[in-house]
Amino acid sequence: MNTLLVGVDAACWPVVERLPDRSAVSTIDRLGNRGVAAPLESAIPPWTASAWPSLYTGTNPGKHGVFGFLRFDGYDWDVVNATDLCARPLWELADRHGLTSVVVNAPVTHPPRSFDGALVPGYTAPEDPECHPPGVLDAVRDHVGDYRLYSEGEVDRESAADDYRAFVRSRGAAFRYLADRFDPEFGFVQFQQTDTVCHEFPGDDDLLGAVYDAVDDEIAAILDACDPDTVILASDHGIGPCEGREFRVNEFLREEGFVETATDGDGMPTWVSIREGRLRGVGNGDEEGGFSGISGVSGALASAMGLAARAGFTTQRAARLVDALGLTEPVSRIVPDDLQRAGTERVDFPASVAYVRDPIELGVRINLVGRDPEGVVDPDEYESVRADLIDALESVRTPDGDPVFEEVAPREAHFHGPEAERAVDVVTVPADFDQSLVAQLYGERFGEPTEPWTHKRTGLVVAAGDAVDAEAGVGDPHLFDVAPTVCAALGIPRSDRMDGRPLPFVEPTDERRYPPREARERVGTEDEGVTETLADLGYVERVQDD
Structure with missing residues (x-):
């Protein structure tokens, strides 16, 4: 070889x-x-x-x-x-x-x-x-x-x-x-x-x-x-x-007027299961699920939770209440996944100006007319919207007063080539990669990291060998x-x-x-x-x- x-x-x-x-x-x-x-x-x-x-x-x-x-x-x-x-x-x-x-x-x-x-x-x-x-x-x-x-x-x-x-x-x-x-x-x-x-x-x-x-x-x-x-x-x-905090970027963008949300099925739901400190469930087919095999009861509860969500009582609020009462584990054993999903507040991508679609992308996507299926930002306004996003994100500080990001930049700073159009429009690099970015909505900007590493x-x-000149x-x-x-x-x-x-x-x-x-x-x-x-x-x- x-x-x-x-x-x-x-x-x-x-x-x-x-x-x-x-x-x-x-x-x-x-x-x-x-x-x-x-x-x-x-x-x-x-x-x-x-x-x-x-x-x-x-x-x-x-x-x-x-x-x-x-x-x-x-x-x-x-x-x-x-x-x-x-x-x-x-x-x-x-x-x-x-x-x-x-x-x-x-x-x-x-x-x-x-x-x-x-x-x-x-x-x-x-x-x-x-x-x-x-x-x-x-x-x-x-x-x-x-x-x-x-x-x-x-x-x-x-x-x-x-x-x-x-x-x-x-x-x-x-x-x-x-x-x-x-x-x-x-x-x-x-x-x-x-x-x-x-x-x-x-x-x-x-x-x-x-x-x-x-x-x-x-x-x-x-x-x-x-x-x-x-x-x-x-x-x-x-x-x-x-060693930092969990920063919920879409929550921040909602507060800043960029993100719209939905609880009636018009948006794309996002959630993470099996996470510490969150309301979590087991699938309806799981033997440990309290509603396993009772599709009528589960469906009725899901419908009820959907109605509650439209009234403002979402899964995220329930999670904080259950956690405060110390009931996360027992509740997680009886609440099926479809109940949570029906009550989850979601980012409404088509209605939003800009949003995080996947936190691993490290950035924010603008909902642009002519590029995205239901874009709302006119191309003539693209640069001004992007500048507003950069200014807003650069200003974010943790509860301890530290910057959340070490770099907030146009995508051109990191992506160039024929596929760059599919990238995020604003790149957000966490400070020392000690801040964890998530896309879910939990009603608060910050939380403890769900991923400790x-x-x-x-x-x-x-490198070593014949082709390597160590000197x-x-x-x-x-x-x-x-x-x-x-x-x-x-x-x-x-x-x-x-x-x-x-x-x-x-x-x-x-x-x-x-x-x-x-x-x-x-x-x-x-x-x-x-x-x-x-x-x-x-x-x-x-x-x-x-």
Whole structure:
């Protein structure tokens, strides 16, 4: 193997320093000692679905087209997939130069395109995904045993370490099997559990150490089996404790006159289930649900709650009352989901001037005439509305008097390219990523974070091997620089569409204008399990039409 790219989701030096035993990253440390190691600045937004495409295409979301876990078509949405990706990934560039690639677990790669090699997709793919070539997943499962993309239900603390290790080992074993079968010049394997453990068990350093130890062992086994000339290890972003507040952006925008709301089904409801301090329910089919199987009673209650909502008594108000009385847990066991949804106050997207549709996008979308299905802002007023939004958001302070945002800027500050029109219009970057942004309406601007850990802007990069000149240093690396650096290690021209540049420790190759990536018809994700998994991890808010 010429070049191996190892992706370790959410890896960063502050997390490494938390590990109970530094030997859990002994292989990673050895690579850094042989070559270079440095912090790696992520892109905006620094989340898995948009950051990994930025890493493996070298472009900003305005070019590659993935801005978060959700793709919006007007006010409708779907989970993103590879038909949303508009820029060429590394393995397609390698293919154009006669190089074979093996890719395992890379996010937003389903359904795959044809190239010389093999691909088993990662996040946002369904549990039994289409792979390349057809049938390769069956061969992987025959060889390595159980290979799953997602956990089967919630993971409890007692079994978590074994579950995480099994996921990590399956990724490494699948990659080694495919590398042996296809003999690639380029390999890319991604490990997701280093991020997952921080969302599911935030602050559990023992579990964190177990996951990193398993990842480190798999990296060592891959190095031994594949003997790559050059190794580049990179993360998509960092992660760490959320030490600020939860800022409910749409609540603020409602107070400022930008957001309109609805409780009669005209708006798009958003809510998050299984969150501390919130009124939460179980599905009507759940055996623990007090109204399970009693559809008439449940429907009547839902209708009553809908009427109450129109009178101003919404689920959010009920949640605060129930929480104040200390009744959250008993109430959550008997209140079905459809009752909550009927009573949830919603952002009325078509009637609003501007709104947050997905907090992971890190920004506000303006409801523009001619662009959005029921736009209310005339194009002549676009810049003045955007300026008003920027001024309002820049002024927001936490209850302690600290700025909520370190940057509020027009989208052009971070997104440029043919897909930029689909981005938010105003980018909002939380201060130190210590403020948690949510889209729900709860009647108050601020609350305690529902996610105790959150993504951070700085990840890491490590590189060693024949193509790495450690004495040249690493410079000031950015996520966009990884793809052109891999191109340099492979000895192939980078695309002139890339926003990054080869890092100083490699000998740069030339730029080349590659033919445009052929567009293909978008397919829907249509997999409830994917949505549920992303929601359980806090990546998406559950969004559903009535």
